[in-house]
Each structure stands twice: as structure tokens, then as C-alpha cells.
Amino acid sequence: MVPDETDDTRRKILYAARPLFAEYGFNGTSIRDITSAAGVNLGAVGYYFATKELLYLHLLQEIVGPLAPRIEWCMRGDDIAPLVKIERAVRAVFDHIRANPDMPAFMVREMATGRPPAQPILQTFGRIAPAMAAVIIEGQKRNEIRAGDPLLYILSIIAQPVHLFLGRVAISHITGIDFDDAHDRIVDHAVAVVRA
Amino acid sequence: MVPDETDDTRRKILYAARPLFAEYGFNGTSIRDITSAAGVNLGAVGYYFATKELLYLHLLQEIVGPLAPRIEWCMRGDDIAPLVKIERAVRAVFDHIRANPDMPAFMVREMATGRPPAQPILQTFGRIAPAMAAVIIEGQKRNEIRAGDPLLYILSIIAQPVHLFLGRVAISHITGIDFDDAHDRIVDHAVAVVRA
DNA sequence: ATTGTGTTCATACGTATGTATGATATCATT
DNA sequence: AATGATATCATACATACGTATGAACACAAT
Secondary structure: OOOOOOOHHHHHHHHHHHHHHHHHOOOOOOHHHHHHHHOOOOOHHHHHHOOHHHHHHHHHHHHHOOHHHHHHHHOOOOOOOHHHHHHHHHHHHHHHHHHOOOHHHHHHHHHHOOOOOOHHHHHHHHHHHHHHHHHHHHHHHOOOOOOOOHHHHHHHHHHHHHHHHHHHHHHHHHHOOOOOOOHHHHHHHHHHHHHO | OOOOOOOOHHHHHHHHHHHHHHHHOOOOOOHHHHHHHHOOOOOHHHHHHOOHHHHHHHHHHHHHOOHHHHHHHHHOOOOOOHHHHHHHHHHHHHHHHHHOOOHHHHHHHHHHOOOOOOHHHHHHHHHHHHHHHHHHHHHHHOOOOOOOOHHHHHHHHHHHHHHHHHHHHHHHHHHOOOOOOOHHHHHHHHHHHHHO
16 A cells, blocks of 8 residues: 555665665666665565656655755745845755755756756756746846846856765865865855855 | 768767767666667777776766866966956866867766766866966965865866756756857856856 | 788677566454 | 455566677788
């Protein structure tokens, strides 16, 4: 029947699959990798998610889905300046990434294919974009935000944290410098860039 | 550089493999996909590149390698203001992406894995980073560039074009708006963001 | 014509893959 | 104790994969 939220095996699969998909991608992760990392039987993925792709999509929804209501919340409030709302959104994205460290890898892999991203991403962005665009346009009316395509600004606001986060790891590999303890510094950097 | 009938088998393989790796990733692209797209025999990859991974690395070098001397060139010139050098670098990255539309996908897939990027990327960034850092530090000394970690700025400068380019495609899928003819607008947006 | 060298070809091999199947185990309800 | 729904398990199966192999071919040099 409908699998319970408290179902142990199901949770174990989701928990194990997340970092594997993030690091090795969809095609680079086998069901056997997932089930053996989760310590469950090979057939468990088929039992709970029918196919590997449905498992992946469920995970994607779990990872990017919660971002939409968070951003929408940041855009609310008639007495709050547009720029402040935007800054809150940037911080919300960073917060979300900190709580879901695999999110950048998932997102970026989805965008790397030239084809339409998977439904969970389309859906989430379909909610975020209009809310943010309205705020940006309002800010531009008030001359508090520089003129320019709102969509490009939104793109920057979302992409900036994602790429800073991914780049942080790459840079530490290249230069040996570790930004692990510099989360706040990176956030401030991104906020400064976006504000400007 | 479009391969015609007289082109070398080796070239045909590289030409066919490039967009396949970009769209489907390393694991999502089979040697059979590549050779049949290239119209060559299955064994040709083994003959010219020994393994699929060496073919991939050769391609990666071909795609990101030329960026290093270009950026280094942009950083040269004692009588040129640091900010101008940086702006030239941003435009150079966009130019390079326009000439190599698959570059963002390759780069981003490399960074998505939490592990060290492949050698061609490490090598290229190892050349770019010191040159740009010196210019940024010089600009900060002159109070022409805001204080902050030079590495983070470099990261932004490289990542910004890559992500704007990838995001452009995603946005057109989500909103239906096509930025195809808006290359200059996007470049100016990125330059403005970086300058600020 | 023969040789030698570089290239192309069809095909084979072992392994890994996603998914399906049917048996077995678990456990609340009767 | 018996039943029946749910979950776990080992295993089977067809296919796809990367790579290896050796024959066939092209063709310039002898």
C-alpha cells in the first residue's frame, strides 16, 4: 500500500541515494550502489519507488521543493524595502544550501543538460520567479534597484550561492585554502555582490 | 570547423563526443553513442584514445585549456587599470563560451562532484588564479576594487558567465522567453555585476 | 608484385546494469 | 493457532557497457 513516512527502509534509501546522486550523477549511481550504501536489499528501490528515475525525482522534489515557500515568504511584507527582500532571499538560498549540501550538485547537473530541467525544478522556479520579479520591478520603480532584466537578476541571485558553494570546494582543491569555516563571509560576499 | 567527409576519424570522434558529454555527462554517454554519432567504427575510440576516459580528458583540455593564455593576456599591461583588466577577463570568458558552447556543461559537471576536478581544469585554474589575484590585489591597493577575498572574486568572475549561460537555457524553458539574441545584454549584465 | 605500416572493421568477452519474480519472513488481527 | 497483508530477500534475465582481438583493407615504398 501507500508507504508510511516512518518507513525505515524507504528513508534509508533516500538518505543514502542523496549524496551518491549528488557526487556521481544519475547515470553514475547504480541501484546496487544505493541499496548497499543504505544496507537494504537490492529490490527495495523497486518496491518503494518503482524505478530508479522515480526515486531520483522524489529526491529532487525533496531537495529543491522547500525553497519555493521560503522565497515566497521572503518576498512578503508591504513595509519592507525591495532590496531587503532580495537580501533575505539570498540568505534564504544560502541557508537552504547549508541545510541541503547536495542541492547545488543536483541543480547544476539538471541545468547542464541543454534540455528542460526535471519537473520539480520547473515547478519550484515557476513559483519563485514571479514573486521575485514583482519585487525587483517594484524596486526598480523606486530607483532602489538598477535597471535590467528581472529574470537575469533572479538568475544571478539563485545561481550565485549555488556556484559560490560549488566553487568553494573546487578552490580548496586547487589552492589548498579551505573555506569551510567561512560560510558567513561567503554569504556576505554574495549579498554585497547582489546589492551592488 | 565542421567536419566533412574527408575529415580524420579522430576529429570526427572529438566533434561528436563534445556535445554528447556536455548533455548527458561522462557516464550517460557510451562509446557506442559517440562512434555511431561520428559515423565511425566502434573500435576507433580505443584506437585513437585508448580509453573513454582519456578521450574525455583530451576533450576537457581542448575546451578549458585555451582559457588560460587568454585570461593571462587580459591581465597584462602596466598602464591598464585593474578594473579594466577584470572587465576584459569577464568578456573573454563570455567570448570563450560563445566559441565553445559546451564549456559550461563540462565545467559544471566537473565541479558537481565534491572531489578534485580533473587535471585540465586544475591546471587551467592554477594558471588563471595567480594572475587574476595579483590584479585584484593591486586594484584593492588603489581602492578601485572593494575589499574582499580575491579568490572569491575570481570565482565569481568565472562562475558568473558559466551560470548565466546555463541559466539562460533553463529560463527559456521555464518562462518561454528566449535570450538567444541577447548575448551582449547578458555580457553587459555580468560586467555590471562584477564591476559593482 | 611484394612488403610494411597505419587504419578500419566485425565481433567476442566479461562485467555491470535496471528491473522482474517468486519465495520467505514479519506481525497485527482474528 | 490461523490468516492475510506488508515487507524483505536471493536470484534470474535481458540488455548495455568498455575494452580486446584479430582479420581485412588501403596504399606508399621497395
